[in-house]
């Protein structure tokens with residue numbers, strides 16, 4: 001085995017604890033297995049409200065820094081998502097470095113499951129980008145600490161349609177706040193990313209009579225969704241400059257950034273992607289100044305976690321949908337709270353979530 005000592009200059013300073021996104025994570029676990037090619041990172045941000053639950057993402061990260069930053073940002077987001085949704089869950093997330101299309105094997109998934117199991121339930125996994133319910137079924141073979149498994153195996157099934165319904169509810173609430181009506185009929189909505197959630201959102205929007213344009217990097221999916229729902233495929237070069245009422249980011253995060261924010265034509269942003277604001281404080285504030293209503297991502301995309309939580313708490317589909325529909329009320333509450341207290345919607349949502357965590361911490365310590 002070869003090892004190498006690097007100088008301080010060659011080593012980037014404070015790669016884990018020093019990252020801004022580290023934000024007091026309780027635990028970060030690096031998982032590696034030579035035989036299956038597994039390279040994964042599990043982030044456990046906070047377990048005050050319960051075990052850290054969050055999906056596993058498999059993605060072709062440019063480098064390990066990007067993967068680490070992603071898992072830290074995502075697991076922190078899960079803490080606030082569960083807190084604001086009223087679930088007794090903490091925040092965690094996992095990333096697997098690699099191409100889900102070519103590198104994901106049953107052996108790799110089971111090895112990953114063994115790492116999840118080694119945490120004894122402090123972290124419970126589920127699916128995220130690059131994962132299917134069948135992958136969670138494989139993980140289930142080696143650990144009980146997994147949700148999002150198929151209905152045949154006793155799970156609540158694919159959470160994506162429920163996530164999409166919650167996003168739809170959040171979008172309607174944001175429209176109500178901006179336009180005085182939550183009817184989306186006739187509204188120009190751009191859905192960026194028409195994967196599991198994006199497609200189901202398109203279905204909800206088309207049913208309501210919205211004018212939907214879709215964008216994706218996968219041409220096959222674009223054609224399939226167009227022919228199924230009769231929507232328009234975006235053919236331009238820069239979606240951010242297009243005239244639209246509502247922008248629904250349903251691909252990856254950080255699409256609201258220094259580059260895009262000044263071009264954005266939408267009056268409402270409501271989508272499924274996690275961590276849409278590249279910088280929560282700066283970009284949240286810029287959106288507010290531009291009069292763009294931002295429905296916080298971690299608030300409106302909670303349908304999926306409500307769905308998988310049902311597997312732990314044994315509640316039924318009707319209860320899942322009732323809780324998800326309530327995202328409408330919470331979004332309106334947050335937008336009004338932000339307005340009255342002169343804060344951004346993201347800050348208002350974070351504050352409400354943090355309050356619940358702080359209260360529980362006090363109870364736990366007393």
Ligand SMILES: NC(=O)c1ccc[n+]([C@@H]2O[C@H](COP(=O)([O-])OP(=O)(O)OC[C@H]3O[C@@H](n4cnc5c(N)ncnc54)[C@H](O)[C@@H]3O)[C@@H](O)[C@H]2O)c1
Pocket residue numbers: 127128129130159160163192193194195196197198215216217218221250251252253272273274301302304305
């Ligand atoms: N699945 C859920 O229940 C759930 C729950 C909460 C949050 N989310 C978040 O919602 C987003 C979508 O999740 P999903 O399950 O639909 O994932 P998915 O992998 O099924 O779909 C993502 C889609 O985005 C497309 N895409 C990737 N990069 C793109 C780009 N630059 N421009 C346009 N399209 C691009 C992909 O081709 C794919 O079709 C993710 O950010 C995920 O973390 C999902």
